[in-house]
Amino acid sequence: MLILSLILWIIYANPSLAQYHINRPKRVFPDFKFPSDYKDVPRVFEWKNLQYGFPSEQEREQVLRNGRYNPDSPIPIDIDVYYPRNGGPPRHFVTSPRFGQGVPYSLAYVTNVQRQNGSEIQAYPSYQWHSSHGANCDGLTSVYRVHIDPCGQMWILDSGEIEFVQYCAPQVVVFDLATDQLIHRYRLPETSYKATVSRFVNIYADIRDPPPRGQCKDVFAYLADPTSKAIVVYDVMGQNSWRIENKFTYPDAKFGTHTVAGESFELLDGPLALAVTPLGLGLRRHLVFHALSNDLELAIPLDILNNATNWQKGLSSSLSEFVTLGRRGIQCASHAISRQGIWFCGFLEPIGIFGWDIRRPYNRENVQLLALNPVTLQFVSGLKIIQRPSDGREELWLLSDRLQKIFAGTIDYGEINYRVLRCDVEDLLQGRGCF
Numbered sequence: 001m002l003i004l005s006l007i008l009w010i011i012y013a014n015p016s017l018a019q020y021h022i023n024r025p026k027r028v029f030p031d032f033k034f035p036s037d038y039k040d041v042p043r044v045f046e047w048k049n050l051q052y053g054f055p056s057e058q059e060r061e062q063v064l065r066n067g068r069y070n071p072d073s074p075i076p077i078d079i080d081v082y083y084p085r086n087g088g089p090p091r092h093f094v095t096s097p098r099f100g101q102g103v104p105y106s107l108a109y110v111t112n113v114q115r116q117n118g119s120e121i122q123a124y125p126s127y128q129w130h131s132s133h134g135a136n137c138d139g140l141t142s143v144y145r146v147h148i149d150p151c152g153q154m155w156i157l158d159s160g161e162i163e164f165v166q167y168c169a170p171q172v173v174v175f176d177l178a179t180d181q182l183i184h185r186y187r188l189p190e191t192s193y194k195a196t197v198s199r200f201v202n203i204y205a206d207i208r209d210p211p212p213r214g215q216c217k218d219v220f221a222y223l224a225d226p227t228s229k230a231i232v233v234y235d236v237m238g239q240n241s242w243r244i245e246n247k248f249t250y251p252d253a254k255f256g257t258h259t260v261a262g263e264s265f266e267l268l269d270g271p272l273a274l275a276v277t278p279l280g281l282g283l284r285r286h287l288v289f290h291a292l293s294n295d296l297e298l299a300i301p302l303d304i305l306n307n308a309t310n311w312q313k314g315l316s317s318s319l320s321e322f323v324t325l326g327r328r329g330i331q332c333a334s335h336a337i338s339r340q341g342i343w344f345c346g347f348l349e350p351i352g353i354f355g356w357d358i359r360r361p362y363n364r365e366n367v368q369l370l371a372l373n374p375v376t377l378q379f380v381s382g383l384k385i386i387q388r389p390s391d392g393r394e395e396l397w398l399l400s401d402r403l404q405k406i407f408a409g410t411i412d413y414g415e416i417n418y419r420v421l422r423c424d425v426e427d428l429l430q431g432r433g434c435f
């Protein structure tokens with residue numbers, strides 16, 4: 001508590017940092033109305049260490065003994081939230097890929113059970129979907145990230161690896177969250193990935209026929225493969241997929257060192273962040289993306305991206321269609337774009353959430369710091385915008401995981417290492433922050 005107070009004092013006593021936090025953003029969302037009441041900081045989840053639940057105590061003891069559960073191995077990297085249409089309680093999903101051995105399952109929901117070191121999680125859709133540890137490719141081997149769409153479908157991206165060994169083909173698995181039924185599966189064909197090189201870490205499903213009028217059938221999903229430095233387009237109706245790999249999807253060695261709160265790690269990764277510009281803004285729609293190890297923000301029109309014919313020439317395909325939005329001079333990991341066209345990303349320095357109105361130039365003046373917290377926001381690995389069905393307001397959900405400490409081996413399980421945070425998007429855009 002004393003350390004936290006000291007850090008907060010340093011932030012507020014340092015005028016160059018404090019001005020970011022206190023000033024209301026001038027450029028982002030200028031016509032915004034100030035609300036009369038202020039919301040309290042909403043509920044968050046925190047873990048010193050992920051707290052796994054098991055079907056039985058015997059199962060927990062057995063996997064602890066045989067090495068399939070090592071409490072220090074799992075690292076959460078993504079969050080997504082489902083608000084049932086019928087007004088039931090929200091469900092919170094977290095992922096923890098099998099980077100190493102000892103991860104009992106890589107997709108879970110957060111329960112209300114409070115344990116010593118954080119909330120208990122349980123396997124989704126069931127423990128059996130995960131328990132073969134790579135032996136059964138009809139289950140889930142290693143889920144990196146998920147995307148819950150406006151139809152209540154969860155798009156699950158499974159890299160198929162354990163400890164970087166490919167057990168199963170990478171796959172996209174879709175569950176209907178209203179019924180918890182499997183509704184779709186697509187195993188990537190060998191033309192869409194590079195065996196032993198690819199690692200699929202992020203998915204964005206663009207629903208082109210959304211509710212209430214649409215059927216949620218006309219979908220293009222975009223998959224990020226940072227180790228083979230490519231984006232894969234999956235045309236769901238056409239049952240086809242193709243790779244986009246060129247100079248725009250490559251990392252930049254100048255951004256291969258990632259420094260967070262004074263600790264550094266090396267990673268030369270290609271595409272990570274994916275988001276599409278919203279329907280209904282009257283603009284030509286684009287996929288906005290960036291490589292983790294690059295400061296370039298890029299876009300490609302969806303009409304070009306979604307036509308396989310445009311990508312038949314490999315590295316030289318459609319290069320002139322890529323739009324260089326700008327350079328931010330620092331890395332940021334996952335990003336999302338709100339319904340109104342505001343982009344959000346968590347920067348490594350200063351450690352905060354930045355916002356940008358996609359209609360303006362991507363430059364220092366327009367990319368604004370909205371919230372700053374060097375303690376809770378260290379490495380924002382998961383970031384989603386979710387619309388609450390009850391009142392239509394949008395929420396920004398974040399998962400931060402102090403990745404730099406994991407790489408450096410300095411992680412201390414006596415302190416909070418993993419956090420799920422939530423902000424009201426409108427509050428954030430007014431510079432109130434919410435952390």
Ligand SMILES: *[C@@H]1O[C@H](CO)[C@@H](O)[C@H](O)[C@H]1NC(C)=O
Pocket residue numbers: 307308309310
């Ligand atoms: C796809 O692109 C090619 C040219 O690259 C064009 O001839 C064709 O009409 C396009 N298909 C559709 C469905 O737009």
Ligand SMILES: *[C@@H]1O[C@H](CO)[C@@H](O)[C@H](O)[C@H]1NC(C)=O
Pocket residue numbers: 048049071115116117413414
């Ligand atoms: C909780 O964390 C403490 C401190 O790191 C550790 O000693 C203990 O075993 C953990 N308990 C559980 C249930 O993970």
